Amino acid sequence: MFNFILRRIAVVIPTFLGITVLAFALIHMIPGDPVLVMVGERRLDPEFYRQAMQRLGLDQPLYMQYLHYLQKLVSGNLGESLVTHEPVMAEFLKLFPATVELSICAMLFAAVTGLAAGIVAANRRGTAVDHVVMGSALTGYSMPIFWWGLVLIMLFSVHLGWTPVSGRIDLEFDIPAVTGFMLIDTLLSGEEGAFASALSHLILPAIVLGTIPMAVIARMTRSSMLEVLREDYIRTARAKGLSPVRVVVVHALRNALVPVVTVIGLQVGTLLAGAVLTETIFSWPGIGKWLIDSISRRDYPVVQGGILLVATLIILVNLLVDILYGVINPRIRHAR
Amino acid sequence: MQLKKRFFAVAVACAVTAVPALAASKTLIYCSEGSPAGFDPARYTAGTDFDASAETVFNRLVEFERGSTQVRPGLAEKWETSTDNLTWTFFLRKGVKFHTTEYFKPTRTFNADDVVFTFQRFINKDLPFNKAAPTEFPYASDMEMDTNIASIEKKDDSTVVFKLKKVDAAFVQNLAMSFASIHSAEYADKLLKEGKANQLNTQPIGTGPFIFKSYQKDASIRYDGNKEYWKKGDVLLDKLIFAITTDASVRTQKLQKGECHLMPFPRPADIAGMKADPKLAVMSQAGFNLGYLAYNVKHKPMDQLEVRQALDLAINKKAIIDAVYQGAGQAATNPMPPTQWSYNKTLKDAGFNPEKAKELLKKAGHANGFEITLWAMPVQRPYNPNAKLMAELIQADWAKIGVKAKITTYEWGEYLKRAKAGEPDSVLVGWTGDNGDPDNWLGVNLGCSAVGGGNNYAQWCNKEFDDLIVKARTLTNQQERTRLYEKAQVVFKREVPWTTIAHSTTNVPMRKEVQGFKVSPFGLYSFYGVSIK
Numbered sequence: 125m126f127n128f129i130l131r132r133i134a135v136v137i138p139t140f141l142g143i144t145v146l147a148f149a150l151i152h153m154i155p156g157d158p159v160l161v162m163v164g165e166r167r168l169d170p171e172f173y174r175q176a177m178q179r180l181g182l183d184q185p186l187y188m189q190y191l192h193y194l195q196k197l198v199s200g201n202l203g204e205s206l207v208t209h210e211p212v213m214a215e216f217l218k219l220f221p222a223t224v225e226l227s228i229c230a231m232l233f234a235a236v237t238g239l240a241a242g243i244v245a246a247n248r249r250g251t252a253v254d255h256v257v258m259g260s261a262l263t264g265y266s267m268p269i270f271w272w273g274l275v276l277i278m279l280f281s282v283h284l285g286w287t288p289v290s291g292r293i294d295l296e297f298d299i300p301a302v303t304g305f306m307l308i309d310t311l312l313s314g315e316e317g318a319f320a321s322a323l324s325h326l327i328l329p330a331i332v333l334g335t336i337p338m339a340v341i342a343r344m345t346r347s348s349m350l351e352v353l354r355e356d357y358i359r360t361a362r363a364k365g366l367s368p369v370r371v372v373v374v375h376a377l378r379n380a381l382v383p384v385v386t387v388i389g390l391q392v393g394t395l396l397a398g399a400v401l402t403e404t405i406f407s408w409p410g411i412g413k414w415l416i417d418s419i420s421r422r423d424y425p426v427v428q429g430g431i432l433l434v435a436t437l438i439i440l441v442n443l444l445v446d447i448l449y450g451v452i453n454p455r456i457r458h459a460r
Numbered sequence: 461m462q463l464k465k466r467f468f469a470v471a472v473a474c475a476v477t478a479v480p481a482l483a484a485s486k487t488l489i490y491c492s493e494g495s496p497a498g499f500d501p502a503r504y505t506a507g508t509d510f511d512a513s514a515e516t517v518f519n520r521l522v523e524f525e526r527g528s529t530q531v532r533p534g535l536a537e538k539w540e541t542s543t544d545n546l547t548w549t550f551f552l553r554k555g556v557k558f559h560t561t562e563y564f565k566p567t568r569t570f571n572a573d574d575v576v577f578t579f580q581r582f583i584n585k586d587l588p589f590n591k592a593a594p595t596e597f598p599y600a601s602d603m604e605m606d607t608n609i610a611s612i613e614k615k616d617d618s619t620v621v622f623k624l625k626k627v628d629a630a631f632v633q634n635l636a637m638s639f640a641s642i643h644s645a646e647y648a649d650k651l652l653k654e655g656k657a658n659q660l661n662t663q664p665i666g667t668g669p670f671i672f673k674s675y676q677k678d679a680s681i682r683y684d685g686n687k688e689y690w691k692k693g694d695v696l697l698d699k700l701i702f703a704i705t706t707d708a709s710v711r712t713q714k715l716q717k718g719e720c721h722l723m724p725f726p727r728p729a730d731i732a733g734m735k736a737d738p739k740l741a742v743m744s745q746a747g748f749n750l751g752y753l754a755y756n757v758k759h760k761p762m763d764q765l766e767v768r769q770a771l772d773l774a775i776n777k778k779a780i781i782d783a784v785y786q787g788a789g790q791a792a793t794n795p796m797p798p799t800q801w802s803y804n805k806t807l808k809d810a811g812f813n814p815e816k817a818k819e820l821l822k823k824a825g826h827a828n829g830f831e832i833t834l835w836a837m838p839v840q841r842p843y844n845p846n847a848k849l850m851a852e853l854i855q856a857d858w859a860k861i862g863v864k865a866k867i868t869t870y871e872w873g874e875y876l877k878r879a880k881a882g883e884p885d886s887v888l889v890g891w892t893g894d895n896g897d898p899d900n901w902l903g904v905n906l907g908c909s910a911v912g913g914g915n916n917y918a919q920w921c922n923k924e925f926d927d928l929i930v931k932a933r934t935l936t937n938q939q940e941r942t943r944l945y946e947k948a949q950v951v952f953k954r955e956v957p958w959t960t961i962a963h964s965t966t967n968v969p970m971r972k973e974v975q976g977f978k979v980s981p982f983g984l985y986s987f988y989g990v991s992i993k
Binding site for chain 1: 495497498676877910
């Protein structure tokens with residue numbers, strides 16, 4: 125296992141390099157530059173433009189800019205935002221907990237409901253319950269996030285008044301950011317009603333962001349369960365007179381979980397991509413909105429740094445998933 | 461099943477207990493449209509940045525009357541100019557306190573040092589503070605503050621003298637603009653000594669009606685009402701909170717639900733619903749803006765007056781206003797809005813007349829029409845909510861007189877750069893007034909100095925027109941200037957470098973408990989003088 129992890133880490137290095145090239149190339153391929161965006165409709169004085177581009181180091185050839193970027197990166201410096209002049213890492217760390225909190229809640233929602241739906245559908249294969257559950261999963265998978273978010277807000281927030289429209293907490297609470305995780309910070313603050321407010325603000329965005337992963341998990345759980353339920357050892361377990369619940373949960377589910385865990389791991393990427401839209405709809409101050417704003421302002425260091433950090437995260441999660449395989453299924457661990 | 465029941469019970473319980481009520485009675489929550497890039501107004505050009513800093517934390521030497529383009533005394537009580545209009549002396553208000561916060565406690569009141577520091581930043585690149593926090597000042601550069609101010613001197617603690625290189629009739633108006641907000645020199649000194657010069661942009665200190673408290677990017681900005689504000693009676697709120705909400709539909713829903721009191725930039729389609737809501741009021745005002753179509757007079761055949769006249773006559777403005785502005789706009793005649801002083805009321809629009817347009821094309825030797833590029837902006841702007849649709853309507857109108865328009869667009873920054881360089885045959889753009897001076901319309905957008913890189917998208921340099929506006933710029937008598945600008949508008953209308961399309965209506969939806977809000981002609985959102993019932 126240790127060797128396996130080392131090998132995976134070695135593969136990560138060229139992947140990182142590739143990501144830096146890709147992130148750098150993509151943002152520079154978009155027409156316009158930060159100075160043009162800053163000036164907007166104002167008069168653009170050529171001398172002003174020249175000086176600004178020089179100060180930002182954007183007057184140099186692209187390969188030089190890339191090399192400077194790499195040079196900084198090697199020393200652990202992601203650079204400074206061209207707009208706010210704040211270090212990219214500091215901005216990322218301020219906003220990242222919000223995205224993580226939302227993603228964890230979305231994943232919890234997706235995993236709990238997806239697994240439950242998949243198990244129920246597999247056990248009622250071919251019945252109306254199976255069709256309804258799988259039909260709903262397919263609908264969830266095909267749902268445009270933006271539209272789905274607005275529909276839920278209209279229904280639950282505006283018409284029924286059950287949940288807030290957007291944000292992380294009611295603005296009457298001014299919670300100091302200790303960990304950056306609002307649920308934890310509200311508990312630490314001890315302010316009455318703050319935790320409930322933070323939780324109520326999480327419900328809709330977590331459902332919206334978790335809908336697609338939930339559908340994927342439900343479908344994967346169903347097909348994996350169906351496969352396992354046909355196995356001989358399940359028949360044996362039933363023949364031994366075990367209760368149906370014990371057969372499904374203890375014998376079938378554990379083995380059916382291996383592909384499901386893979387899918388859950390892969391959904392991290394989907395969650396972070398979906399977070400961009402979800403954060404925009406729900407005014408959720410996370411890295412998705414931060415990256416979108418930075419792209420529109422051509423804030424090159426932020427976009428490059430942000431993409432690199434997100435990619436790192438996805439790589440790490442995938443590594444973790446690989447390790448988890450071994451924990452769930454000892455055969456895989458021994459094979460490696 | 462039990463678990464499921466519990467989950468829903470907790471969720472609903474949480475939701476019900478946390479249904480937000482608008483916070484304490486003297487707190488106003490403003491659903492702003494985006495995160496500011498920073499809090500130093502000198503560095504930026506967008507209303508989102510100015511609302512969060514210049515309109516809340518800062519004051520300027522002179523300021524615009526709320527809801528108007530008229531200038532009133534601000535941190536300067538009065539001012540005078542020399543006979544050659546090159547020397548301007550400002551007499552400063554005494555006893556004005558800078559904000560006391562957790563990060564700065566001022567030891568003195570506002571004085572001439574603060575004014576000198578503020579403007580030295582624009583004109584002196586070697587200023588130690590500029591070296592420590594290098595940045596650009598795009599608006600100051602646009603208004604030529606960086607090149608036209610020869611010197612700025614402190615005569616005594618409450619007197620400051622500006623010397624200009626050339627006469628600028630709009631100088632005082634320019635000083636009222638957001639970018640000219642006055643910083644504390646004492647605070648800047650402190651930051652410089654501590655090696656934290658960039659903090660001027662993240663933790664602002666000003667003399668304005670609201671004291672900056674905290675900012676959470678993409679979430680909220682919090683301010684406290686300034687109890688020691690120099691203008692008594694202007695601060696009627698204990699707290700002001702910007703709830704940053706980028707999506708217009710979500711802003712509307714938050715306003716309807718009572719999660720905020722006021723919002724900018726509603727979607728035109730939502731206005732009727734909000735007007736019908738008994739809890740909401742929609743304040744409307746003719747915008748201080750203009751959406752127009754510029755003809756590149758350096759490209760053939762737009763160099764022919766008859767062709768420009770024909771293209772202008774073929775456009776059905778009423779259809780555009782109905783479809784694009786959804787009724788929330790007024791047809792434009794002049795290259796400035798009717799609320800701008802010196803607007804020539806005697807001018808009439810050529811109207812919609814495709815038959816006459818065909819005749820003019822025939823006369824110009826283009827009876828069979830021609831091909832032309834028509835550039836459509838890729839973004840929404842207050843003066844043009846849907847440029848693509850507008851371009852399609854114009855394309856259809858021109859097709860009826862035999863002119864084939866090819867609609868083109870680019871990314872916004874690239875669009876402006878190419879259009880300023882004179883690439884398109886015809887281009888949809890617009891303008892929102894900066895300072896209430898007529899030169900900000902006629903000089904900035906139509907003057908010869910604005911051709912080739914400036915905002916003169918028509919590349920139109922007419923000597924008769926330019927002589928009039930250049931002369932008007934050197935005068936300070938408003939009556940004399942009005943006469944010259946009125947004449948210039950006659951020349952503009954005769955030469956048709958643009959088809960002026962519409963001035964859009966600015967709609968500001970708010971809860972009915974909001975009192976005293978005024979719509980800014982410049983599209984800014986100010987909350988001094990505003991209270992909650």
